[in-house]
Amino acid sequence: MIRAENQFHLGIVSDDFEATVAELSESFGYRWGPQVGGSIEVTTPAGATVVDLACTYSVTVPRIEIVRSIPGTLWEPSGGGIHHLGYWSDDVAADAATLLDNGYVSEVTRDLPNGLPQFAFLRGPSGIRIELVNRLTEPGLSGCWATERNAS
Template structure:
């Protein structure tokens, strides 16, 4: 049954995001407790549009190779990337049109807190937070094959 207001569906969910102060320590704990295995850490500067304007942030994260997939994100003081009381910071969904899906979420009462944009201005991810529940991260489906290669190898492709 197709009853949602935009193009993202429940089946598009691909990870649960946890924001942590120490990625290595959190990964070790999840490995010890549940047997998770991890890719190499991903990091880089990203242009991020926040409600009060654009900025550059150093984003660092690691995805589990093991499913269900977990993303550990390093906390950044003074931003939305802070550890959540419940542990779950966000649910990540693939999107075929991040800008359009982001606008639809905002119209439904889930304002955009941050949007990653490429140099050409194209949105490639966005974080939204509504009145209840964890944040929602929309990620361009164009990144799916890249991340699937990383997950399959357990490290960044050569």
């Protein structure tokens, strides 16, 4: 079940990744983990596709994720700044089904090698986008904010 206390990050998609990271660092004192990502296969309503995803998470809390924009995908900047709310999920498929029953639309999913959903992005009737992230990935994903990246 999706609960408020499972919310663990706010996602921002930016056309100017470095400038966004610098702005949040200079204005609010955010510090950042390493940039992570690579080519990944995701499933959209139109079928499977590969995207080159790159992001960084703040070491500072509340946690923020900055994602490099990917034109022509859901990873494009939102007019309001916040792109999505990220939630841990113990059962991504069941939680996604609950959101679908509440009028959300599935945008992108990705499975783990064992076939369980790794993450799902869904957009609500009011435009709010939710990312459900399988809690099984928490130990690995938490490495994204365990150490600060080197300033260069």
